[in-house]
Amino acid sequence: MAKKNAFYAQSGGVTAVINASACGVIETLRQHPEAFGTLYAGHNGILGALTEELIDTSVLSEAQVAALKHTPGGAFGSCRYKLKDIETHQAQYERLIEVFRAHDIGYFFYNGGGDSADTCLKVAQISEKMGYPIQAIHIPKTVDNDLPITDNCPGFGSVAKYIAISTREAALDIASMCATSTKVFILEVMGRHAGWIAAAGGLAGQEEGDAPHLIIFPEVPFEREKVMARVDECVKNYGYCVIVVSEGARYADGTFLADAGTTDAFGHKQLGGVAPTLAGMVKQDLGYKYHWAVADYLQRAARHIASATDVEQAYAVGQAGVELALEGKHSVMPAIIRESNHPYRWHIEQASLADVANVEKFMPRDFISMDGLNITDTCRAYLEPLIQGEDLPPFSKGLPQYIQLEYTFAPRLLAEFTP
């Protein structure tokens, strides 16, 4: 088989380590010049393929590629853009194949979450249908940790570490001030559907009474009275209460707390997230002084304190993706398989994309305590290995040195296309 060029793209919300996967792909690919031609990266994810904005990675120096491993964000640009239904929007898929054909691309590496796995699968299907062979390989990434089959998702370990550390640190602050000041602290974390990140906050505590005292999961319907009673109990027992709340916290009827129909003076839907909403309840029901924080992008960009395990796994799935391609595989995803907790051992196996696409993995019920407001030891045993090790980026002048690539684009060969 004549050697083909390859395409790599980043998809969906970026993470502290998605570029480590890119690094794994590029470095491994470069070790096999007999099999692979040029690697093009899509500018802004799959959009770059549709618009024929292909970043030529062959011009990147070894040092630039290596620097990707410690740089957060998406170095080639990512996108929130889901390919539409293949039946009604066949033109989009055909355009993809045209671009791939024009640039002699035979490998499609797609680095993303659940939606991207679906896109990746569709690309495999359309390539078969159109008689232009593409080996489509999905490289897992998501802070939400909600992909099936793989034991965990690259990107999650680092956000978990950041949230656990932040919870522990903020708790020491509140503990020292609670006698005369703030009694309730609320940290809002990501996770609209699954409570994995909120659960990671639970790692901050080690003993009975340690913060966080409550974790509010999307998986557990929110009961205001029960939660407020528990908050009150913590303030009375420990002097203060720390709550980690998932942005996806919701009532039994599915309404998000952060979107509970309240409007501001101008009639706009309340802008605040779930943390200020919950803070309002604390004030109204209990009258305690509160503070709240919303970590937002800070949590998923916090490469400065990334989990070394996460960085290693992110790189490994990139590397494994290329190795699967070498073996002639397609419509697969490298999945992380846990072998043991003590010591933590894992390896990579291939998963079929058909089993991955459009399946969301929620927190198992036995990861959540009986009262629905904390994590269990089973959950802790699952989470702990994922935050092991500190992998600091290089620092200069007190700040992490992250790389920002200047792009060299492949020449355009096709007419313009509006996605």
Next chain:
Amino acid sequence: MAKKNAFYAQSGGVTAVINASACGVIETLRQHPEAFGTLYAGHNGILGALTEELIDTSVLSEAQVAALKHTPGGAFGSCRYKLKDIETHQAQYERLIEVFRAHDIGYFFYNGGGDSADTCLKVAQISEKMGYPIQAIHIPKTVDNDLPITDNCPGFGSVAKYIAISTREAALDIASMCATSTKVFILEVMGRHAGWIAAAGGLAGQEEGDAPHLIIFPEVPFEREKVMARVDECVKNYGYCVIVVSEGARYADGTFLADAGTTDAFGHKQLGGVAPTLAGMVKQDLGYKYHWAVADYLQRAARHIASATDVEQAYAVGQAGVELALEGKHSVMPAIIRESNHPYRWHIEQASLADVANVEKFMPRDFISMDGLNITDTCRAYLEPLIQGEDLPPFSKGLPQYIQLEYTFAPRLLAEFTP
């Protein structure tokens, strides 16, 4: 002079490094058994002196004391409690002196910000008036960096480093997503009166066009039209816009943005901070997709990425406070004096508390750019040395190992007192 016992207390909002000052005090004091007896720490700051809750630090092991240097929060408890006017509340001051007399305390080390400097001065005055000599020494601490005379305040360098890093990291996230998703990101930081912390966000950028594109200071009256025009310009030029905003951002009439009279559906004052308020303006005036983060306590507790310079200075002012006491000084504060920027050199001198108490240091006008929306090179030259170096705490199981002290209290010798 017979040797006397000493009292140390933490006051006001805690920081990532206030315990490093405590460590400096304790370790230095222990080196001079000829001069000092037992060091008692006030439980919850000055309240501990009033209520006679004196933590006996002599039982702490060397390792415990050393661990304070890398532990955020206030290890002995702090408080938001300002001693009232000396004329009308003389009983409070007399009680302090009674407690000090009962426990043979001759040294008063008070670790705090501007309000605490005032309290420290008052304690010196009352001790003189009551004929019970106390050497009152103020040890500077405040993330707000607003004490006079000292070039900077321990606690600030670490929050500055955290905010600069977080801004740089979040900016990479937004830059990679802006083509199809978030275009405006707003990070709210502390600083109700002075914009020092917001200014530190400016260190994230190095070149024209780098984030943060706008910094909103409390010192510069907020003009909605001007700010929104600049946001729009950034989105059009760079594809996205990152804003660092001080919680103290206000209109020309002094009204805080975060407290602009808006109420929620229940008629309560809007709970949100300035970040969601500003986000609402972006949505209303420009229609761009936004995200916002409120770092809150996370920023001042972030010991995991503390500035090594800050840790060193926090320890040094604790040490210097004890040395000043040895020299027989009172009503003074060790101040950090900058000698040069390249290389960064500093030393400690004594400042008179009379010159420190109740004076707030704002950002000099030449630290803020002409348009009022960013920092100048002069400001950058001032800030850069303060965030130098990474001083990581020890980690175990992926998390920083912070110490939580168990307190041994000195026996009570006096009747109860309700402050």
